[in-house]
Amino acid sequence: MQIYLPIAEVSANPVVLLGIGGFVGVLSGMFGVGGGFLITPMLFMIGIPPAIAVATSANQVVASSISGALAHLRKRTVDLKMGGVLLLGGLFGAAAGMVLFNLMKSLGQVDLAVQLCYVLFLGVIGGLMFIESINAIRRSRATVPTAPYKRRQRGWVQSLPLKVRFRTSNLYISAIPPVLVGFGVGVLSAVMGVGGGFIMVPAMIYVLGMPTKVVIGTSLFQIIFVAGFTAMMHATTNYSVDIVLALFLLIGGVLGAQLGTRIGAYLKAEQLRVLLSLLVLSVSTKIGFELLLEPGDHFNLSVPGGF
Secondary structure (H helix, E strand, O other), X not given: OOEEEOXXXXXXXXXXXXXXXXXXXXXXXXXXXXXXXXXXXXXXXXXOOHHHXXXXXXXXXXXXXXXXXXXXXXXXXXXXXXXXXXXXXXXXXXXXXXXXXXXXXXXXXXXXXXXXXXXXXHHHHHHHHHHHHXXXXXXXHXXXXXXXXXXXXXXXXXXXXXXXEEOOOOEEEEOHHHHHHHHHHHHHHHHHOOOOHHHHHHHHHHOOOOOHHHHHHHHHHHHHHHHHHHHHHHHHHHXXXXXXXXXXXXXXXXXXXXXXXXXXXXXXXXXHHHHHHHHHHHHHHHHHHHHHXXXXXXXXXXXXXXX
């Protein structure tokens, strides 16, 4: 059975769409990720045009981020002031990303550019995650305990002007680095259809020096609005958000998240990170391999005024 996706202008199996949403939902429950960096390339693989996949995936990111952010708000592990500063940069970044996305679309290179971005980012992040996970497993098996990581409270971040006190994070730093981090994540959200948590979380810990307990909730709080703004801009400027596709992905994601939470309870954190890194690397390899293959259908693009 096939269902027609009106915006994507392709037909897809609804069971496959539910399966993709459910699979990413399981990963979200197991690893605590929104899944935007995986659901978009998976949509590539089943024939969804990259521009549609990017725009529609933003809806999935918004839904998963709202659920996670509400849980963290109840635990009071969200720095709303820091989230507001990150959001300021994120909105400007998303607007800049939309300009870049539309420029690539006008040049006819948006599909290639998005896929190359995924190969690059997933390859680098998956590799670093795999190395860190292996090292963590080795440390856990070592007989001599290693000293825990201590956040640096001094450096170039503290030397910048426009300092602001973030009481929840117990920080007194310049507002410039959070704005820049938010800006970069906003650009990625618009171009790649991701929430950007896989970039933002390490930056918040190692660059801004935020305590880990408030990083996840603050990141999710910012992602809600940036991803929502990105989805709205794609819907109103490019008309590339497929509601039918988004509905199937959301239903599968909600059901899969419940299962993923239960599965994750039986695995160690190091094992979870190794599995996730291997999955990320496999997706990056698959997209890169498809870019190198000769397409099955050849298109002849005529130049205006030519023959």
